[in-house]
Amino acid sequence: MKLKDVAYRTVPGIEWLNRYTLKDWVADVIAGVTVALTVLPQGLAYATLAGLEPQYGLYSAFMGGIVYAFFGSCPQVTIGPTALLALITSHHTGFGLTSGPDYAILLCLISGIVEFLMAILRLGALVDLISLPVTVGFTSATAVIIGTSQLKGLFGLRSDSGSGFLDTIMSVFSNLDKIRMADFSLGLVAIFVLLFLRKLKDFKFSNKRKFLKSMSWILVTGRNALVVLISSIIAYYSCKNTASCPFILTGNVKSGLPSFQVPKFETNIVSANGTAVHQNYRDMIRELRTSMIILPIIAVLGNVAISKAFGTSGLSATREMLALSLSNVCGSFFCSMPVTGSFSRSAVNHASGVRTPFGGLYTSAFVLLAVAVLTPYFQFIPKAALSAVIVSAVIFMIEFEVVKPLWRCSRRELLPGAVTFVMSLALGVEVGIPLGVATDVAFLIYRAARPVIATTNGITYIVIRPKQSSLCFPSIDWVRCRISNALSSYGSVPVVLDFSTVNDFDFTAARGIGILHKELLNVNVDLILMKVSNKMTVILREATNIEFHLIDDLDELESTLDQSLEGIFDTYHLIRN
């Protein structure tokens, strides 16, 4: 029995399998195939976005489903190529020869390993550092970058130079005269149809029109496949009959299953003068640099966002990271680029009524079947149609609707978001995200360094109470100055520093309290500490060697003061006069 528990824990899929019903099977197959119909066009498109040949998108689309079926725990999650990861991958695929896939596959392997380390070192918490404004900032920036990058495909421009936001804008504008009207019209129509079909899901049919309702459901969930299929048929006929094809087509997609091979740790790139330059593993690692950290964090963030969205409570973040890690590591042996949970396909999965993570297995089976059988037909897919698929997917990643409530209630938080958005556009998400997080952290530090302090002055004493729970190294000097200032306006009555709200206290702060004690002693003012915890008492003693006057509440102080009130008033007048 114990072995079974261990097996259940490590491979939750076994447990699903154990109580798998026919009903589950039917639901999963339908959902799985629907997702496959989405991932096929998306995979082709995202591979192109990543700067790879289209088949790599398909190679990336099956391993995640298989792994997640056994090791994942959220039925809706579908792991595969995504626009965001494709964009990051594209930074490393433009060096010619076979280096593009080599870099993408190596990045996939390394991401898997980094995700594994994040899981076992419990670094998944790093995702907590990415606040909502930063998330909105970088997803919006990514959507803008990706959307722009598809302008070329939509306009039928062939030039492939520059993947950055500004580069693309410049190149499109300088080539406006070369726009191919056929591609442009096809793309525009496709986008229009896709957005319309997406809108259809909000339309409420009366219960009588069951047929219309299920038709509309099929159109909504299968819209990507449908648009690509129809535009391919158009392209097939218009390119068969005439010698000059009006569309730019995807071209040959390599047929057959991907071969099993160990990811390469060396590759060749084309140098500036056209010769091949050998890159060893060090050169490759140096080229990948920050992507090796940023990409896994974004991948984990994506998965977390999906499980949050479907509100599946009780998910183990560590197990999810392990499943993601395994998908990438295993995928890299079958020529996959980096993968993570796809928000849009998970939504399709959910809408198609998936019941267990095994849905992914049927997606994978269908994708493999397509790779084996359908690839000859993929060559007729117009690039403009794929661009339309991408544009109509990423357009909803631009989340400007969050700006307005933020402006109304917490303007300060717009700054990290804006920093992330602008810097991601200008220098890429791998720069934008760290800068956005740094902005958030700077605010955190600022609040720790400049606590809000409440000052209450009674007649015979002043009570000073920090509203923050931390009284540590960045704030103590400032607090000390504030107390000195408070003194100069209230005169020389005893000062009570109330620790009741303080929870973090350190050696530096204790030294600061010691200096304050001396400063106040110089002007004959008593410093009294209230509600100091035992731990803080020890730190105070070790740091200062001063016997502080400690009290538990103000009553205690008042009874003392009553006894020595005259003495204090004497001193008080002595100093004031």
Next chain:
Amino acid sequence: MKLKDVAYRTVPGIEWLNRYTLKDWVADVIAGVTVALTVLPQGLAYATLAGLEPQYGLYSAFMGGIVYAFFGSCPQVTIGPTALLALITSHHTGFGLTSGPDYAILLCLISGIVEFLMAILRLGALVDLISLPVTVGFTSATAVIIGTSQLKGLFGLRSDSGSGFLDTIMSVFSNLDKIRMADFSLGLVAIFVLLFLRKLKDFKFSNKRKFLKSMSWILVTGRNALVVLISSIIAYYSCKNTASCPFILTGNVKSGLPSFQVPKFETNIVSANGTAVHQNYRDMIRELRTSMIILPIIAVLGNVAISKAFGTSGLSATREMLALSLSNVCGSFFCSMPVTGSFSRSAVNHASGVRTPFGGLYTSAFVLLAVAVLTPYFQFIPKAALSAVIVSAVIFMIEFEVVKPLWRCSRRELLPGAVTFVMSLALGVEVGIPLGVATDVAFLIYRAARPVIATTNGITYIVIRPKQSSLCFPSIDWVRCRISNALSSYGSVPVVLDFSTVNDFDFTAARGIGILHKELLNVNVDLILMKVSNKMTVILREATNIEFHLIDDLDELESTLDQSLEGIFDTYHLIRN
């Protein structure tokens, strides 16, 4: 009258001058000359430490006194060359030709400008980020590095290669056979005498022995000058009589006042193959890199530490930074290397009874006199004596005594200190300090991300109260999970989230509370928020569009619960069974 106030405010020196008495003058002259007798040997030594010719130490020793006399406000502070800044400067002076002084002078100018910016942008607060353990870590590391670097001088080794800690250790050990006994003995005796004379100040003379007391005071405060003078006399005679001098001497110190000249923004260095390579301002800035930020921060930190030590309350940090900035900017036009307040000389100043910042003026006058007249005699100063001056100054910067109390009361804080110490030794203070601060900041973030939460369960509700004051983006998901866990062990009674201690709240956290609300709704649990401030209510509304159940205290909740107790218990049993 108003003009006078403005003048007083900008140039506090005028105010001092206005009520300057003869007594002040006498005290200041005595203190000023005493400080000068300390800064002369120290300046020669620190210039050598910085990798410059000795006269640059003297050039750096007069402008600070003049500027500070008029713009400073703490009588004890003496601004000039220090060991720490010399060490940082030394990283940029080893490239041959005239590049050494050119880099040092440019660094001095830039530091002044950065300090000016820190003053007007109120960035002096950056110093607050340097906690006590980090301060101890880097000053101790500096002391070790400087002490080690003086081993060569003490041992009479001529090789000048490598200024790093490990380089020096290696080079000394591989040259142990070349130790020159004369230098070594002189150095050891000098150190012994210096430490003994320093110890003398702790000796209490009875009031009768006034003569002995003042003699000992002279010996203590003038010990550096005395040791250098005596060893120079020994060297002068032993090198005059014999052809082979037993000591390595300072050699020619350029005579005459430094010329006024604009700091150079270009220079020449020696390349690997011995030719001169021209460096323009970009190359120079690139070479100075992080030093341009770290050096001013350390300089400001030094000044802050001195004013803290002398407990002068009411000092304006901004004005102090402006005085420091001006000392560097003006100094750079007279060939100064970077300067800041010197702890040891400020102590001498204090002990010599300085009364106003004008003491610095007399120091400067004496230094200028020495530069003009005494330089021919400086050539006889043995290098070992200068090394002894440095070693016996920095040995007290190693502050291991703080480790023990830290270990006893707050071990966690040893980590930032250790990181700073080890990394400063291994890679230099400009790497060690940022890493130490990063360690401290990581703890800050960790505490913000993982607040302590108190859970109280009554019979009819659970109260959850964060002990930290911040409920923000890094912690909200974790808090949400904790609440879910609390639920699973306490059953499905209403959950009260107590905001009474919460002071920082943001949009991300509000969204998290929204998700929590939905999660709890799914399992039929009421989420009740207690003592939410108006500002937080607005954020909650804007972020979630949920009408939360808000209460001001538990009594309010209990009266509601009494009315609907049966209903709740019904639900409760429904869920449990």
